[in-house]
Amino acid sequence: MDSLATDPRLTTAVAAVLSYLVGSLSFAVIVSRLFGLNDPRTYGSGNPGATNVLRSGHKGAAVLTLVFDALKGYVPVFIAHRLGLGQTAVTLIGLAAFLGHLWPVFFRFEGGKGVATAAGVLLAFEPSLGGLVLGVWLLMAIVFRYSSLAALTASLAAPVIQWQLMGAGAMTVGVAIMSVLLIWRHAANIKKLLAGQESKLGQKAAPPPP
Template sequence: MWTYLLFILIAYLLGSIPSGLIVGKVFYQTDIREHGSGNLGATNTFRVLGKKAGIIVTLADILKGTLAASLPFLFNQPELSALIIGIFAVIGHMYPVFANFRGGKAVATSGGMILGVNPLLFLIILATFLIVLYICKYVSLSSILTSIIAVITSFLLSDYGSLILTSILAVFIIYRHIPNIKRIVNKSEPKVTWI
């Protein structure tokens, strides 16, 4: 019981590490919360600080989720649920204690968590995200559609643990993107420019 609680706390603290804020302040002397959408996630980092910073923050946010979900295996506690523990990294990313509970939108950290639990599913959703993003050019819409496809894929694979996980993550992601949905409807949501 105490080990479970300790791992949940560690996962939350891992998720709370504000990658975008750290990269922005340390290397660019910029608080990305004061620019763009004001969000601490990778998408706003790309828009405010550029591709290099965006890639670094994306990888860091993915790693947070993967590391959190891997805690039971790293510490030889396979009886503990990686799904339950990993979810708290996503919560930490959305509501980070180190950044006044103003975090990202759960996409990259959710992906990292899935990578730690089901690498095949991660590859499927990564390919889905990139294809949808290329077609529609909206990061937010790609994230929402990918989260839904992750649920459907988990069901088709009869992976009911991942089905529960992806369903919870889809709810998080869709909820966090409600403002983006409104901007897509009124055509004010920024699009990705492919070069």
């Protein structure tokens, strides 16, 4: 315990592993099971996230999924701040939670796209950063009614907002990595948007092809 407290590298490594494990909790699947709903990976976009859970028609389950997916990104970073860890350590811990959502060890590494978890990480990094990025998402979602388009726009805006608010540093790299991964995870949505086939918020969709 003394070595853990005195060695910041060991503290960061342990915290990052724990953060990854927390991020690996797929609340879309967990909440759906609790409510007796179908596995969100079997309908709609097949993505285990709040937007797809909403397509089940159960708004309460979708809201809980959204909240818990955001919290699993927020809480590890918040604790890292409270421990007095530096920006690089805090960034790595936030990235670990995000990567856990994308590739969850408890769910055969088949995770979601990470929008809510990324939002939680950004809010914990800096509340004004998270708030402004969420504002971009909300504006685009209200105007165009496409969750994927809102996520893509917010992903592009996040590194720019972070740079303007906080300057360049380890967190700039971390936010940029999350943004790139978010855009990459939305590759199928980009194709659907260009083809005019993307489902709008709250719209029920057919099961994905086998």
